[in-house]
Amino acid sequence: MATETQSQPADWPGRYFHIDQVLNTPGPRTDESFLAGDGVKDFLRNKSKILVIGAGGLGCEILANLALTGFKDIHVIDMDTIDISNLNRQFLFRPKDVGKSKAIVAAEFIMKRVPGVKVTPYFGKIQDKDDAYYMQFNLVICGLDSVEARRWMNATLVNLVDPEEPESLKPLIDGGTEGFKGQARVILPTITSCYECSLDMLNKQTAFPICTIANTPRLPEHCIEWASVLEWPRVRGDLKLDTDDPEHIGWLYKIALARANEFKIEGVTWSLTQGVVKNIIPAIASTNAVIAAACCNEAFKIATSSAAYLNNYFMLIGTDGVYSYTFEHEKRDDCPVCGGEALEMTLKPTTTVEELIDILVEKQDIQIKKPSLSTPTKQIYFQAPPQLEEATRPNLEKKVSDLVPPGGEVTVTATTLPFSLSLRISYSE
Amino acid sequence: MIKIWSMKKNEDAAAKKKPKTSAAQIRVQKDLTELDLPPTMKTHFPDPADLLNFTLTITPDEGTRFLLLHISQSNSANNTSGMYKGGAFVFSFAINTNYPHDPPKVKCTQTIYHPNVDLEGNVCLNILREDWKPVLNLNSVMVGLQYLFLEPNADDPLNKEAAQEMSKNRDQFLNNVRASMRGGHIKGTQYDNVLVR
Numbered sequence: 205m206a207t208e209t210q211s212q213p214a215d216w217p218g219r220y221f222h223i224d225q226v227l228n229t230p231g232p233r234t235d236e237s238f239l240a241g242d243g244v245k246d247f248l249r250n251k252s253k254i255l256v257i258g259a260g261g262l263g264c265e266i267l268a269n270l271a272l273t274g275f276k277d278i279h280v281i282d283m284d285t286i287d288i289s290n291l292n293r294q295f296l297f298r299p300k301d302v303g304k305s306k307a308i309v310a311a312e313f314i315m316k317r318v319p320g321v322k323v324t325p326y327f328g329k330i331q332d333k334d335d336a337y338y339m340q341f342n343l344v345i346c347g348l349d350s351v352e353a354r355r356w357m358n359a360t361l362v363n364l365v366d367p368e369e370p371e372s373l374k375p376l377i378d379g380g381t382e383g384f385k386g387q388a389r390v391i392l393p394t395i396t397s398c399y400e401c402s403l404d405m406l407n408k409q410t411a412f413p414i415c416t417i418a419n420t421p422r423l424p425e426h427c428i429e430w431a432s433v434l435e436w437p438r439v440r441g442d443l444k445l446d447t448d449d450p451e452h453i454g455w456l457y458k459i460a461l462a463r464a465n466e467f468k469i470e471g472v473t474w475s476l477t478q479g480v481v482k483n484i485i486p487a488i489a490s491t492n493a494v495i496a497a498a499c500c501n502e503a504f505k506i507a508t509s510s511a512a513y514l515n516n517y518f519m520l521i522g523t524d525g526v527y528s529y530t531f532e533h534e535k536r537d538d539c540p541v542c543g544g545e546a547l548e549m550t551l552k553p554t555t556t557v558e559e560l561i562d563i564l565v566e567k568q569d570i571q572i573k574k575p576s577l578s579t580p581t582k583q584i585y586f587q588a589p590p591q592l593e594e595a596t597r598p599n600l601e602k603k604v605s606d607l608v609p610p611g612g613e614v615t616v617t618a619t620t621l622p623f624s625l626s627l628r629i630s631y632s633e
Numbered sequence: 634m635i636k637i638w639s640m641k642k643n644e645d646a647a648a649k650k651k652p653k654t655s656a657a658q659i660r661v662q663k664d665l666t667e668l669d670l671p672p673t674m675k676t677h678f679p680d681p682a683d684l685l686n687f688t689l690t691i692t693p694d695e696g697t698r699f700l701l702l703h704i705s706q707s708n709s710a711n712n713t714s715g716m717y718k719g720g721a722f723v724f725s726f727a728i729n730t731n732y733p734h735d736p737p738k739v740k741c742t743q744t745i746y747h748p749n750v751d752l753e754g755n756v757c758l759n760i761l762r763e764d765w766k767p768v769l770n771l772n773s774v775m776v777g778l779q780y781l782f783l784e785p786n787a788d789d790p791l792n793k794e795a796a797q798e799m800s801k802n803r804d805q806f807l808n809n810v811r812a813s814m815r816g817g818h819i820k821g822t823q824y825d826n827v828l829v830r
């Protein structure tokens with residue numbers, strides 16, 4: 205089974221023997237666009253470029269899986285550094301690496317261990333990168349524990365889709381774990397349900413009623429929240445709590461411990477304090493392994509078209525035995541990211557904001573009443589509250605062309621719209 | 634990948650291209666421009682260009698009893714709905730970019746005598762913490778805050794003394810409320826004068 209040995213000197217005969225069983229011949233469920241043999245192998249090994257977000261518990265597993273299945277151009281982003289508590293499951297890191305960038309150390313480890321694979325790390329935030337950067341990838345896999353970062357990545361990939369350019373559609377494979385539970389999902393931006401569509405399905409982080417914290421603490425967590433929610437702002441004033449600062453955690457620990465002693469509650473420790481304020485859910489290595497494997501399987505199937513990919517949500521519940529469930533999460537019409545209507549509008553350069561509002565209200569097909577308008581950076585006209593209506597009222601007489609550049613976007617909200625309407629404005633001669 | 638790339642062409646919704654405005658930002662615009670507040674509540678934006686930071690002033694009246702969804706306050710007081718009448722209570726709202734996954738942060742900016750508000754301005758309202766859901770909006774939070782002035786709840790105290798007084802000696806409690814609103818002292822604490830001038 206010596207294939208493409210010329211282009212990949214690091215390869216050896218039979219290197220991909222097992223994977224080639226899947227790629228050499230079509231199976232009963234392969235798509236008709238599947239190019240069995242050299243074509244698909246060449247794409248997977250020489251042409252595809254994949255981005256992994258997160259080099260933590262899931263990320264380490266994902267990077268190893270991708271490298272071993274034959275992806276050879278892998279990029280990884282992570283803003284975190286290695287903590288000693290990561291070492292039990294984030295197996296690309298060693299004690300000597302503590303304090304270094306997760307992305308950089310993980311990339312070096314994979315490249316040393318799996319010959320011929322190039323892993324390009326970026327030690328920083330996903331928000332540092334622009335559209336052109338994300339445009340270079342075929343696929344994105346997210347192994348993150350932050351809702352905010354995922355919302356950003358999801359919205360960015362949805363925005364990237366240009367109907368004129370098929371390759372601008374970057375499938376997003378999102379993995380997540382919480383203790384013994386996890387999920388993997390495939391998001392085809394603008395086509396299937398996106399991350400934002402399912403935001404209200406998320407498990408909320410446990411929050412205790414503030415009066416319980418203040419009056420009737422029973423759990424060590426109550427004492428820690430007393431310290432972080434009530435005492436920190438009272439005593440430390442405007443100083444922002446930095447959950448990565450040992451001095452801050454130490455202070456909270458001291459306060460929480462005193463509170464616990466007062467109420468005869470046991471169990472307040474330094475690490476529990478850190479866990480509660482950073483909302484750390486105990487990470488289970490095997491859950492990460494299962495979810496990462498599911499994500500990488502999807503990446504492989506999508507990149508090669510060798511088998512049907514997940515449609516579109518896989519759940520793993522390992523709390524009582526092992527249970528899994530797959531279903532199709534539906535796209536929401538009122539999703540602020542992928543739902544709603546988009547309209548191209550051509551206005552005269554002299555059209556005023558007030559005239560634009562009249563045009564919108566008169567449009568039969570969208571049934572809009574009392575619209576409020578803004579650009580990504582400023583308000584154009586708000587119907588309410590009164591102060592903002594008054595502040596934006598002078599804009600009614602202004603020309604739209606003085607507020608919105610050609611090709612610029614306007615977001616319209618109104619009670620009669622499920623969520624919002626976006627306008628892309630151009631101007632006639 | 635070819636399979637995926639061929640999909641977009643066949644999509645009906647092909648013309649969609651959404652603006653760069655963030656989901657949180659659009660949602661705040663939607664919440665604010667669709668606020669349906671009674672005359673007893675008013676918002677103020679110190680910087681009208683910043684929609685994420687503003688204040689809400691509540692001037693409670695006798696209160697018409699109304700049903701509130703999402704709010705689980707036990708029904709404690711009777712004939713006391715007008716007790717905070719004449720005061721103007723100012724709350725700060727701070728919304729972060731992870732809204733509506735995260736609830737808005739709300740604090741009372743004055744030192745007030747209220748069983749569910751402590752001297753630091755923390756507010757005990759379930760939908761601000763443990764019962765927050767992304768389907769709730771700024772309107773629900775504001776209505777919930779106003780409800781606290783019509784029906785203070787001695788069972789969820791943040792100001793323990795006020796709560797005890799309220800369940801033990803209602804007349805004394807009402808006197809304390811009036812005194813505190815004029816800027817008086819109660820048990821060593823000086824409260825802010827909140828009377829509408």
Ligand SMILES: [Zn+2]
Pocket residue numbers: 397398399400401402535536539540541542543
């Ligand atoms: Zn969506």
